[in-house]
Amino acid sequence: MHREAGVVVEVSGGKALVESEATSFCASCEARDTCMGGEGKKRRIWIKNGPGAGKGDCVIYEIRERDVVFSSVLLYLFPVASLIGGSAAGYTYHEMIGLDRDLGAGVFGIGGLIVSFTLVWAASKIFMRRGVFAAKMVEIQKKSG
Numbered sequence: 001m002h003r004e005a006g007v008v009v010e011v012s013g014g015k016a017l018v019e020s021e022a023t024s025f026c027a028s029c030e031a032r033d034t035c036m037g038g039e040g041k042k043r044r045i046w047i048k049n050g051p052g053a054g055k056g057d058c059v060i061y062e063i064r065e066r067d068v069v070f071s072s073v074l075l076y077l078f079p080v081a082s083l084i085g086g087s088a089a090g091y092t093y094h095e096m097i098g099l100d101r102d103l104g105a106g107v108f109g110i111g112g113l114i115v116s117f118t119l120v121w122a123a124s125k126i127f128m129r130r131g132v133f134a135a136k137m138v139e140i141q142k143k144s145g
Contacts, residue, residue: 002068015049016049017046018044018046020045051139053137085112
C-alpha cells in the first residue's frame with residue numbers, strides 16, 4: 001500500500017475532498033500533468049470519510065499499487081490492444097466485407113478503439129459504484145484548530 005498525506009478542503013455526503021502534493025509515487029508517471037494539471041499543482045481526490053475528518057484536518061490515505069497498475073492497464077493498454085486487434089482483423093477479413101485491405105484495417109481498428117473506449121467507460125462507472133480502485137482514508141493525522 002502506498003500512503004499519502006493531504007488536507008481536507010471540503011466534506012460532503014460522507015466523503016471528503018482531500019488536497020495533496022505530488023509525491024514520488026506520481027513523479028515517475030507520464031500522465032501526471034494530465035492528472036494533476038501541470039507542475040506545482042496539487043491533486044484533489046474524493047475519499048470516503050470513514051474516520052470522520054473535518055475541513056482543515058490533515059489525513060493519511062492509502063492507494064493500493066495493484067489498483068494503480070490495473071487501472072493503468074485498463075485505461076491505456078486495453079484501447080491500444082483493441083486498436084491493434086481490430087486493425088489485424090480488418091486486414092485479415094477485408095475481402096469478406098468488400099473493402100480494400102488498408103481500408104478494412106483502418107475501419108476495424110477505429111471500431112476496436114470505439115468499442116474499447118465504451119467498455120472502459122462502462123467499467124469505470126461500475127468500479128466507481130462499487131468502490132474499486134478507491135483510495136482509503138486510514139487516519140486523521142492532525143485535527144484543525
